[in-house]
Amino acid sequence: MVKKYRIGVIKGDGIGPEIVDAAIQVLNTLGINADYIELNAGYEYYKKSGKPFDNELFDIAKKLDAILKGPLYTPPHEKEFKSINVLIRKELELYANVRPFKSFKGFSLREFNFVVIRENMEDLYVGIEGMFNGMAIALKIITSEGSRRVIEYAFKYAKKHGFRKVTVVHKANILKVTDGLFREVFFEEAKKHPEIVADEIIVDTAAYTMVKNPEKFEVLVTPNLYGDILTDLAAAIVGSLGLCGSAQIGKYTAVFEPVHGVALDIAGKGVTNPIGEIESAKLMLYYLHEKFNDNYLFEKAMLLDKAIHTVVENWRILTPDLGGLYKTIDVVKAFEKALAINT
Amino acid sequence: MVKKYRIGVIKGDGIGPEIVDAAIQVLNTLGINADYIELNAGYEYYKKSGKPFDNELFDIAKKLDAILKGPLYTPPHEKEFKSINVLIRKELELYANVRPFKSFKGFSLREFNFVVIRENMEDLYVGIEGMFNGMAIALKIITSEGSRRVIEYAFKYAKKHGFRKVTVVHKANILKVTDGLFREVFFEEAKKHPEIVADEIIVDTAAYTMVKNPEKFEVLVTPNLYGDILTDLAAAIVGSLGLCGSAQIGKYTAVFEPVHGVALDIAGKGVTNPIGEIESAKLMLYYLHEKFNDNYLFEKAMLLDKAIHTVVENWRILTPDLGGLYKTIDVVKAFEKALAINT
Ligand SMILES: CC(C)[C@H](C(=O)O)[C@@H](O)C(=O)O
Numbered sequence A, B: 001m002v003k004k005y006r007i008g009v010i011k012g013d014g015i016g017p018e019i020v021d022a023a024i025q026v027l028n029t030l031g032i033n034a035d036y037i038e039l040n041a042g043y044e045y046y047k048k049s050g051k052p053f054d055n056e057l058f059d060i061a062k063k064l065d066a067i068l069k070g071p072l073y074t075p076p077h078e079k080e081f082k083s084i085n086v087l088i089r090k091e092l093e094l095y096a097n098v099r100p101f102k103s104f105k106g107f108s109l110r111e112f113n114f115v116v117i118r119e120n121m122e123d124l125y126v127g128i129e130g131m132f133n134g135m136a137i138a139l140k141i142i143t144s145e146g147s148r149r150v151i152e153y154a155f156k157y158a159k160k161h162g163f164r165k166v167t168v169v170h171k172a173n174i175l176k177v178t179d180g181l182f183r184e185v186f187f188e189e190a191k192k193h194p195e196i197v198a199d200e201i202i203v204d205t206a207a208y209t210m211v212k213n214p215e216k217f218e219v220l221v222t223p224n225l226y227g228d229i230l231t232d233l234a235a236a237i238v239g240s241l242g243l244c245g246s247a248q249i250g251k252y253t254a255v256f257e258p259v260h261g262v263a264l265d266i267a268g269k270g271v272t273n274p275i276g277e278i279e280s281a282k283l284m285l286y287y288l289h290e291k292f293n294d295n296y297l298f299e300k301a302m303l304l305d306k307a308i309h310t311v312v313e314n315w316r317i318l319t320p321d322l323g324g325l326y327k328t329i330d331v332v333k334a335f336e337k338a339l340a341i342n343t
């Protein structure tokens, strides 16, 4: 009998609800056996309810098999409203943010296939900031446990996915203690994986290389903030943020979300590109397959991967952000057709 | 009578001496009336002399009209050896790091012309780091004075160079106090320049936009670390780090250096690309023209700018890093020819 999965759903702000609905429709078309449990969080929810998220959200979330999530909005000018994304990462201990970047024919200028694995809880994201003696000070915190957890994950990920090199990104020429620690832990862990090449690159050179020679990269592992900047950059190299999904791997569960933001300007118009969320749903299927040793889901993930390439590269059923004239609903229908061919 | 300038020269590590010599030869060809005073600093000097720089370096430097500098090496694995670049910025109060990025025909994929003005002394570069309770902690420090100084400079720069927009880069959605302060000071200063459009962009979106739509940018002003990453990225968009120069504007004097590093692998082989250093020399001529109201130098800077485009875009006298077969000496000779045509 097929296991029935319990998937949490955070629809999010802006275009979030549209793309999460689209992704769930595609999962239904694929025949995924799941209950979807909606969890409330976000800036829009906050404006309606006065609280940024449901009280029991984290208790419930921890017991779910996985969570499919849309983007959440953090207004830069509202000083009291802290990022819910960051809070979710902290509460659910989502220590590894995994963002695969593979070129799409007709979008990317070069051919490449690399994965950025970003430490997801420490660094300047710890949220310790204040004014002291007239200076604004924020703490950048790196621990060896936090570093080890994500670095270990990166080496295991590389092996499982057939990569032969893991590269640590840092700025240890300047930040000798903090980034120095991340770098040290990396080379310690590397010794346990002699079959994988361990390399290092300074963050500014990483940005340069990502544009000039992205094919040189395989798995990159990086402190939080560099990962934030480099993954937006990587999405640009792919051709669009709208094509990229991510997995946030945690202690209790995992959260899958697109790399892009809330795109308030096009929300509700039916023209949103759901591919980033569908990519994230694909990563969720891989994750559930591994976690529950469910080979049926592995096959489904493969089918979905193939369908994404069919719809985007071959049929070019593209929304306006990708230069197309199609609507979100057309993309969802294209997936029905693409999946019908193969299933 | 023409003023005779007193120019400090820090040749630097790796390819530094080759490119600084090349730039000085080009300045001589241009007929710049200057004394060049060599100042010792760098990792190679440290290995010979036991000290990272001459004792009187900063006292002398402060009195010079400008300093032409090559790259300096900071080994990431030597914990005691701190970055001399950062020290020079601090001692000479080089508060604004100005890096212009203009597309080169035949190298850049798009046409653009923007300038990144990077705060150059604060942020994570203050060098306050240590281990506390088993955690590695570094301080990110932003002050309103430090921010105001570089932001004021950015607005003035925009006006002087005919730009109509200045954009502040930040991550104030996460770093509400530190980047929040930088952002606040920016919008305060913006009020004093109503004729300039004041815009803002989150650093990850800035990285994305720089690849996708660099033509949208005019002047960007940014905290130190984002500037470090974004300028390497910008150099990749131009087509090569080897084509980019920078000006570091300070309280006492200014320092001109290429954006690229020491390229230890090709040092001493005579194939180094001197264009980044020659670009920096051009920025130095502009600076001296402004500082001393010397219109003769303005003309010289214009001639040099034209010669750079002639040599690189039209004649394509390119070193191997740019796909050419020429040597450093050939590039210098090409400048002699190009400048002979116009002077
Ligand atoms: C929305 C924001 C808090 C987030 C981050 O900075 O991590 C986003 O940019 C991301 O990359 O997931």
Ligand SMILES: CC(C)[C@H](C(=O)O)[C@@H](O)C(=O)O
Pocket (backbone or CB within 6 Å): A173, A174, A204, B072, B074, B083, B085, B086, B228, B259
């Ligand atoms: C060499 C290094 C200290 C320097 C920096 O990080 O600022 C360099 O990358 C730069 O951009 O000037």
